[in-house]
Amino acid sequence: MTDVATGLAWDGYTNAYIAPDRLTVDPALPVWSGTPAEVEPVTYEVVRHALWQITAEMGATIVRASGSPFTIYGEDYNTGLFTAMGDWIYFGPFVQYLASAMDSAIKWTLENRSEEPGIRDGDMFLTNDPWIAGNHQSDVTLVCPVFWEGEVLGWVGSAIHVYDIGGTVPGGWTASARDIYDEAVPIPPVKMVEGGRIRRDTEDWYLRQSRNRDLLALDVRAKVAANNVGRDRFLDLVRAHGVETIAGVIKRISDSSERAFVERLERIPDGTWREENYIEFPKPGPGTVEPVVMTLTKRGHTLTFSNEGTAPQRGAANTTFIGWKGGIIAGLSPLFLFDQLYAIGGALKHVRFDPTPGLLNCASYPAAVSCGPPIQILLTYSMAKNVLSKMLSADPELRIRAGGADALSQFPLSVIAGVDDRTGRPFGGLTFDAFLFGIGAFAERDGVHTGGASWDPKVSAPNIEFNEQVFPILYLERSELIDSGGAGRQVGGSSVSATFVPHKTRELIHTSGAGGAALPSSFGIFGGYPGCTNKLTLLRGTDIQARFRQGEMPQLEELSFSERIRFANQQGLTQGPDDVFALEGCGAAGYGDPLDRVPEAVAADLVDSFISHDAARRLFGVVIDEQSLQVEHTATAELRAAIRKRRLEDGRMPVGDDTADEPIAAEGLEGARIHEYLTVVRAASGSALAVRCRCGHEVCKLGQNYKRHVLAADLPITEGNARLEDPSTFIDDIFVFRQFYCPSCATLLETEIAQAGAAPILDIAIAPTTP
């Protein structure tokens, strides 16, 4: 697509491919053009169910046929069903952002392959091009046209995160890449299967680049098998019900999802929601951070997402538009289409993406993008979840799904390699411990400890015994990480720690690229605290082997050591038999003011080792008897009162430019809840609408940035989570943990991770459409 206003070509070469509303397809390609039938309810329900089952069945085929641990444990694959022109019908309940690029692969193929080499029955096209369909080069998509009586009726597709597709670093994440030329080759759609057979020439060329061609070949077959299943089932349904009926059901699925989406949007006031987060370029590199911004605007029935304000593309921390859009779609589905089997097609008619190219999250060729998923896409998802959560908290039904960011907003990428003495063979890969992350707090319930991710409904991690079979390592522990979840009225789910030593090998070689090591990246909402950071630690010269011999299984903090190394982005760090490696995954975020948390819930978390005594007092203001582990109610009430008093004393009204901060006149918003603690009311004086805190205090006029009319206090960054350490190990910029309090009741309204001196972020701006 060429953008008329900017003249930018979104064709999949320099900038990512953005499909035009009408595709340009070679007229020689026969496309089914019948009229969808009106479908009666029974057939609709029967076929809808059967169509969706196809995606699940394709997924089951992939799992069983693939050899990739990503597939088995990360459920890092997805499947989908599409119309003839590549619009969504359904995708599977697996990694959401993997599916969300498949429509783009099909549309690009239709526009660019229908003439030459042509699209025929029995063909399948493979691509991993991050400017067309892959989130990074390791995500390989295979799409397959479904022909009915000689015409294209629809498409099926499978995508798998494969183990290794070449490039300068095993496993495909090239954290040191300067540009795409340091990474695995991006492949625009090529005909991998022709007339039902895998093309030997194409496959040989494709496998030739891999460090493990057998594993890659298995994954080609897994996708082929899945697509065969999908196509055959699709056609079975056509034969059973008639092509017009199937087309009618597909149309109705889209209409139904669209209607649900629009009805839900109608219950929410117009406005703009905004979030700023950061990408780290840690030491020993530059030691700086760059901003990433997401703005969500709602006008009537349309949502618009923008990345404006994000820093220019840089180093290896980029993703393309494809990844950015995928992260956003992954955020939309569970919040809006939870009862529509995530049928995103209809809803997407009301979602606009307004990307500025050349930025970190919408990089142009030839930026390095292989680390896009662990860095940018997960962050995009987290930010999308937060802005959407703030938006839908206006609706009494939808708000229960609002929540703080999940853990793993930045992935602690940590690959080990070496030679296994047990077999004499080289090994390399991820241990997947970090997949045991937590889900963020919801409005009315806590997050889920080590519960996986909301963007990957079926994620899991392997057993320790599996990892010790595959890698020559010995775990000292794998635990739910105390204090890792963000504090709040509802708390974020706990993350995980894992510690291991080399075992039956000379050494392990670590390659890591962990964002979110200096600053928390999972942000809470409405006063919720962030989760902890990612932390990779190497203790050198420990007494571990002697302790083993003495009959001890010591834990990290009990070891003596000669050197403690914290690292984030390192290549080739070696770990010998006396060295101990520990990984801590970043935690999920909280929701609401922690002083609102029921004290007994704090005590229960303490008993179950999810929080420490120190955190109970400091963050939640709850005093718990160290012996009985019961809440001391009087002491708790006093402590909480003292904390509120301190908030009022420490907080200052922000100063600075307030000119753009005009009250707005709007009808019909009276009574609207725009924040967990803030509601729109008729102002006490004058006719304008005002924003009122739950305590009755009138904070500001509607249209003004509430953060400029409440108290703000900049606390040391380490106050944001009990596990945080001094960020100066990795970055030189000074950041603060900023809190905003109601000047009357001292409720914690919002928290920010902010650069010292930066203006408050305008996170919520209700702005009704002027007729």
Place this chain on the structure above:
Amino acid sequence: MYLVGLDIGGTFTDCVIVSDGGNTATGKSRTVSGSLEMSVIGALVEASKGVEGEVALSEVLADCAGIFHGTTLTTNTMVQRNGARTGLITTRGHRDVMSIMRASGRTAGVSVDRLMDVVHTDKPEPLVPKRLIREVDERVDADGDVVVSLNEQQVRDSLEDLVAQGVEAVAVSFLWSFRHPEHEARVKALARESFPDLFVSLGSELAARVGEYERTATAVINSYVGPGFVGYLTRLEDELRSNGYKGPIFVMQSNGGAYRLEEAKEAPVFTLGSGPAAGMTACSFLATRIGVENVIATDMGGTTFDVGLIHRSRPIPKSTSIVDQFEFFSPAVDVESIGSGGGSIISFDRDSNSFRVGPESAGGDPGPVCYGLGGARPTVTDANLVLGYLDPDLFLGGRQKLDARAARAALAAIGDELGLSAEDVAWGAIRVVEYQMAELIRRFTVERGYDPRDFAIFAYGGAAALHAARYSDLLGCAKVVVPQGNAAPVWSAFGAAASDVQHVHDRPQVLRSPFDAAELEHAFAGLEEAAGSGLASEGFTSASIEFERYIDMRYGFQIHVVEMALADVPGGGRLETQGHVEALVGAFDDRYEALFGRGSAYKGAGVESVGFRVRATGTTPRPVIARRDAEPGGSETAYIGERFVWFDREGPESTPIFDGSRLPVGLEVSGPAIVHLQFTSIVVPDGFRISADEAANFVLAREQPE
């Protein structure tokens, strides 16, 4: 000589007594949850009244070769969470294995459409709270080498401490314990020494397989359900002995076989899910009896629709099960369930301007609207009633009167939203349900590499016979068998009586191709020796012991495995020559392509075997299904009358109703018809015919074209 089968269900306790001549007497008693053993005795007394000559219970028991007992007690303990206060002892650093649950604990066993609504997903309540978990210093590595020896003092302290906390049962699960069982065994010995009454479960004894989470879960569940189950079995045994029974008592396992009461007391975890498994055993027995090799067994009750497969006369097994989102290792019959029972709720969906059936269920309480127990939302049972498939006066043998008017009103309310009549909605809902069932069956069979058209359908449970003709038609299955005779209402109890004693022995061991025949044979021989000596100690002679061999295989680099039954390998799976090994690898390639499609096998990566499994069976006396001889007479013998039934969307037609118990053997009746049975009805649509066979089953099939 008699054989007794027993099954304790939620509502009724069923009993079947089979005598030498094949006479099958049945009895039912109401299950009294506080006194299950007396419910059993009650059912036994009832059943013995039906034994030829109306012998006293004591006479039956005095001349009884074996009592086979199935129970949902452990399942109920897990559902109601009223198990023992349980502690866990594990390797230092691994306390959280049961709360981490490999992260999959949030979604395991949760239907996919539900797990997409993230806010409503969560992990289950823990079975062992963290404060009752103790870590001890010890460590074994993947090769079974001891890295850190066991700290026995810590074990003693932990046991003492846990007992002081009121723990009644302890699970012990160390990393790699099955490679070096001595550490866990030592804990058990120390526990015996100090606390002889403490119930102790070891991961290495229950599940010698890789995977510490599932193995630990197996041990924890075993301990959690253990004390309650042992108490019950002890009381039951006392009760049976005091009534004069001296023979062996067997308990049904989830693998469809039985084990001795003494073993059941050690490993109650293997009874979880044994109810559906016993039903499968009954199907398998019947299938063999009537000469059907491949069966899709379908059981539809009030809340669920269960599917299992019998292929070449063997129920298809699985090795990992899920209970309350906990995954655990248990050799079990592979039965899958969807929430599509008679209680599935029919609802209007505004966004699509359509209606949906399920996944919500009204269950048995309040149940369907027509029960009149307070259910306000219409269900599949209500739809069946409105369409005339059920007789309001004869439901459950007349035990439950149904309110058709209330059912129609509830359906009409949904119809109003759509501009449809109550009957239109009912008609549509039944079609949707039948499609869903066909879809589940199709997926279940195809995913296991089979073609449903090669199978016959068995339909049992209260509601399956209402729908079986149509779902079999959608699948292209040749015929439907509705097991009848007097065993049908006590199907699981009958399955228990028909079961053999079964033990499954596992040995995880990775071997890479080219395989050595002698090495494979050696692995199996070792397992058979262990399993055989176990059965021998239970009194089975070598002539009554059978072994089945299974091997888990995969291509190099794969993680998932395909279980190969050696009996299915051409040549019978012998492992004497390299030719036999090649036949095995060839059979794996074929099976793989059957599962994943032509061209999906990637032979370049080589083949690995990762586990050996032997299923050892000690055969027990078989019940005999009584013959029902062909009787003279036409269909008028069984004709009850007519009622209006909807077989066509356009309207109902007057349809003949037959009493199944009086239908002459061999006589074919053409649909449309309803065959009324004691506890269910068979719907015979237009184009189908039904007949009673000499084993007292009903067989439904499509009319052959003239």
